[in-house]
Amino acid sequence: xxxxxxxxxxxxxxxxxxxxxxxxxxxxxxxxxxxxxxxxxxxxxxxxxxxxxxxxxxxxxxxxxxxxxxxxxxxxxxxxxxxxxxxxxxxxxxxxxxxxxxxxxxxxxxxxxxxxxxxxxxxxxxxxxxxxxxxxxxxxxxxxxxxxxxxxxxxxxxxxxxxxxxxxxxxxxxxxxxxxxxxxxxxxxxxxxxxxxxxxxxxxxxxxx
Numbered sequence: 034x035x036x037x038x039x040x041x042x043x044x045x046x047x048x049x050x051x052x053x054x055x056x057x058x059x060x061x062x063x064x065x066x067x068x069x070x071x072x073x074x075x076x077x078x079x080x081x082x083x084x085x086x087x088x089x090x091x092x093x094x095x096x097x098x099x100x101x102x103x104x105x106x107x108x109x110x111x112x113x114x115x116x117x118x119x120x121x122x123x124x125x126x127x128x129x130x131x132x133x134x135x136x137x138x139x140x141x142x143x144x145x146x147x148x149x150x151x152x153x154x155x156x157x158x159x160x161x162x163x164x165x166x167x168x169x170x171x172x173x174x175x176x177x178x179x180x181x182x183x184x185x186x187x188x189x190x191x192x193x194x195x196x197x198x199x200x201x202x203x204x205x206x207x208x209x210x211x212x213x214x215x216x217x218x219x220x221x222x223x224x225x226x227x228x229x230x231x232x233x234x235x236x237x238x239x240x241x242x
Contacts, residue, residue: 048090048202052078058099062141066096066153097162103145104166106138111170122181126174130224133200134217137207148207163201171196184231192231199224 056077060069071092075082089095114132115125136142151159172193178184186192203220210216 046088048077049080049084052080053085053088053095054058054099057095058103058145060098060139061096061149063142066092066149071095093153096106096149100145100150100154100162102167103142104163107133107142107146108166108170110136115174122177123183126178126228127225129170129174130221134207134221137204138213138217143204143208143213147204160201164197167200168193168197171200174178178228178231182233184228185233186231199227 053074057074058071058224060073060077068088069092071085074095075085085095089098109133111129115129118128120126134157137147140173146163150162153159172189175184175189175192175196179186179189206220207213207216
């Protein structure tokens with residue numbers, strides 16, 4: 034059955050929510066969560082403050098929605114990068130890693146998700162927020178590597194958790210680094226060496242770089 038057409042009111046509501054998220058992302062990244070007011074977000078989006086509360090219960094809920102969208106966009110970019118290398122699974126994983134590290138160099142993503150995020154959401158909620166988006170993605174990539182015989186570790190669930198933790202630690206290190214670009218290269222090399230170490234008796238070569 035086809036979905037019923039959306040009304041103008043629904044379209045306006047969706048456009049307003051999108052404008053609020055875009056405005057909030059800019060302000061949170063520029064000024065930080067604490068220094069940003071909902072009045073500023075409403076003014077930036079050219080809507081009333083009442084419109085903000087229509088879509089979000091409070092500033093915390095607005096920030097969580099902004100971070101959620103940032104993570105979803107990052108994961109979509111990672112999947113697209115990996116898919117572009119099909120059917121070469123290894124190169125797909127490398128491309129996905131490169132996409133993630135490139136996103137971590139983006140000042141807006143970096144500040145929202147790894148500088149402001151832990152403090153605003155609280156560590157446990159922030160960690161779970163990241164898991165919601167990224168655990169399945171990492172698990173899928175590891176499963177593809179395993180299916181192609183490119184890694185021989187069978188406990189993929191544990192490996193997924195370890196790799197997720199490593200990527201979070203890497204992103205936090207980039208968020209604190211004086212030279213994020215140089216740090217990202219170090220993270221890339223170390224991560225690929227770790228993954229290459231799981232390959233069945235295959236020496237590090239050009240494809241692991």
